[in-house]
Amino acid sequence: MDYKAAAALLGGWDNILILTHKRPDGDTIGCAVGLCALLRQCGKTAWVLKNPDATSRFTPYLEGYVAPEDFAFDKVVAVDVATLGLLTPEARAIADRRGVDLCVDHHPSNENYAKETCLETDKAACGEIVYKLVGELGHLDREIASMLYLAVSTDTGCFVYSNTTPNSHQVAAALMELDVPYVDINKRHFRTKSLNRMQLERLLVERMEVLEGGAVVLSSLTLADMETLGAREEDAEDIAAFLGQIEGVKVSATIREVENGECKISLRSDPDYLDSCAACALLGGGGHKTASGCTVPGDAWTAQEAMKQAILQVLHGR
Ligand SMILES: [Mn+2]
Numbered sequence: 001m002d003y004k005a006a007a008a009l010l011g012g013w014d015n016i017l018i019l020t021h022k023r024p025d026g027d028t029i030g031c032a033v034g035l036c037a038l039l040r041q042c043g044k045t046a047w048v049l050k051n052p053d054a055t056s057r058f059t060p061y062l063e064g065y066v067a068p069e070d071f072a073f074d075k076v077v078a079v080d081v082a083t084l085g086l087l088t089p090e091a092r093a094i095a096d097r098r099g100v101d102l103c104v105d106h107h108p109s110n111e112n113y114a115k116e117t118c119l120e121t122d123k124a125a126c127g128e129i130v131y132k133l134v135g136e137l138g139h140l141d142r143e144i145a146s147m148l149y150l151a152v153s154t155d156t157g158c159f160v161y162s163n164t165t166p167n168s169h170q171v172a173a174a175l176m177e178l179d180v181p182y183v184d185i186n187k188r189h190f191r192t193k194s195l196n197r198m199q200l201e202r203l204l205v206e207r208m209e210v211l212e213g214g215a216v217v218l219s220s221l222t223l224a225d226m227e228t229l230g231a232r233e234e235d236a237e238d239i240a241a242f243l244g245q246i247e248g249v250k251v252s253a254t255i256r257e258v259e260n261g262e263c264k265i266s267l268r269s270d271p272d273y274l275d276s277c278a279a280c281a282l283l284g285g286g287g288h289k290t291a292s293g294c295t296v297p298g299d300a301w302t303a304q305e306a307m308k309q310a311i312l313q314v315l316h317g318r
Contacts, residue, residue: 016047018046024053025080027154031126084113131171217249266292
């Protein structure tokens with residue numbers, strides 16, 4: 001259904017529970033809180049289901065919006081959630097028990113699991129769709145605008161990813177008119193790292209194995225590293241993207257030791273130079289040409305050596 005029909009549906013509902021996706025990002029959180037604030041502005045009772053995956057970067061936005069345990073909801077809305085598999089276990093249990101009434105999303109991979117789906121795949125962020133719902137149901141205020149700005153800014157990588165469109169900028173510009181704290185939001189999400197994160201990055205650089213004249217780099221992080229630093233999982237979030245930032249690097253492999261004597265390897269590459277998926281397939285993994293992964297038994301150094309041999313085999317057939 002289009003956004004006008006979705007807005008009409010929401011306009012007739014009350015006691016609404018909003019679901020976010022696993023390992024929530026700024027888009028799902030911004031949309032959930034923004035939509036919740038909008039529904040409350042319309043005089044409705046609305047809450048966002050607690051998401052245990054939410055990191056400290058996002059939990060402050062949820063203050064005052066997390067549903068009480070005993071919230072008796074009548075309708076369930078999912079935002080920025082492409083598949084049922086992307087729901088947290090708690091949200092999944094609700095979806096399995098009574099279904100999802102409405103899904104608002106922008107992912108082409110949306111599996112149409114909800115009773116009604118408002119899907120606009122040309123949008124960089126789900127927040128750009130919720131922005132249109134605001135126009136139908138109520139009015140923008142600073143609170144809603146801030147949450148939708150968070151959604152659009154984070155899903156476009158602060159307006160630099162290839163998904164960024166003129167509409168992303170137009171929506172952001174309209175939101176900025178509401179005096180949103182865009183400097184704070186963008187600093188928090190794009191110009192701030194925990195000291196532990198910097199330390200993990202330092203270890204990756206110190207241990208970097210460089211091949212092919214600097215085009216290929218591999219490095220590892222162990223469980224002991226995490227423990228020694230007192231680093232949390234959120235300090236290592238998306239750390240596979242780090243080594244690829246080095247000038248001249250076309251292939252970067254980030255090896256992370258996990259429990260059970262295994263290592264998870266994330267491989268990123270320039271697809272014209274190396275097909276990541278082909279290299280990871282040699283180790284039983286897979287993914288995309290530009291980003292793939294595999295799980296390899298053994299310690300970090302064993303796994304790194306195995307990944308190195310797989311990369312060399314794809315590059316040179318040896
Ligand atoms: Mn999104």
